[in-house]
């Protein structure tokens with residue numbers, strides 16, 4: 001549904017997006033990650049035909065969005081730090097948008113319920129908190145059941161409970177076939193929601209894959225084991241254990257290859273009491289390594 005091929009964006013001589021290709025299909029949640037200034041919003045703005053690329057090709061539903069604006073009637077967008085008219089109420093903003101998008105009016109009531117804003121719907125935007133503005137912006141993007149939902153840092157200002165609601169809402173949309181493209185700096189949230197991560201640094205795509213693949217690539221295969229002292233003896237003699245450190249009953253083990261099952265079996269069969277055994281999924285550390293390696 002979104003195809004970008006070799007997109008480059010330059011400002012003067014400065015390349016802010018370099019030969020960037022990405023294909024996203026329906027029913028997928030894709031997150032763009034990367035440091036401030038990496039090029040994430042630039043890509044989003046090119047997809048939305050708000051800025052022209054210096055080179056490359058972009059297609060939405062098989063059409064060029066710069067030539068055929070009709071594609072945007074099937075797309076919802078939540079911009080970074082939404083700027084809604086302060087003198088209108090949340091409900092008025094949504095009704096206005098429903099009118100422009102040709103969405104049903106009763107969708108507004110439905111969405112106000114979904115975003116937990118029924119009680120505050122008739123207050124002016126100027127009296128809203130940051131999170132409330134964000135909620136209205138999300139509802140606005142969802143009017144008319146878009147097939148593509150694009151969100152630039154949607155988690156800003158959102159409290160943990162609403163975050164949970166957003167996550168379950170996005171999962172529901174995904175199941176019904178919606179394509180969701182978002183940018184985020186909230187790595188823990190990304191880990192929970194994204195099917196595919198795209199890591200951009202200085203305009204270049206550095207990584208594309210699942211959270212697990214990102215962690216494997218930049219941290220290696222590490223397991224954290226809680227076990228008694230006998231674990232040391234076993235860890236010392238296994239050739240696929242590259243290194244480990246012990247902190248009391250906790251062992252941080254790096255494996256040369258993915259032999260997690262063998263390791264657990266080996267420990268248990270040798271009478272080691274294992275309390276817990278899990279893959280180290282520290283996305284922050286993996287991200288930090290990925291970005292600092294560049």
Ligand SMILES: Nc1ncnc2c1ncn2[C@@H]1O[C@H](COP(=O)(O)OP(=O)(O)OP(=O)(O)O)[C@@H](O)[C@H]1O
Pocket residue numbers: 011016034035036037038039040041042043
């Ligand atoms: N109109 C402009 N003129 C010149 N440079 C620009 C312009 N817009 C953006 N840039 C530059 O392009 C680069 C990429 O910016 P972009 O907003 O895409 O980053 P980002 O990854 O979204 O960052 P953040 O995480 O801070 O939102 C930055 O270095 C920015 O300064």
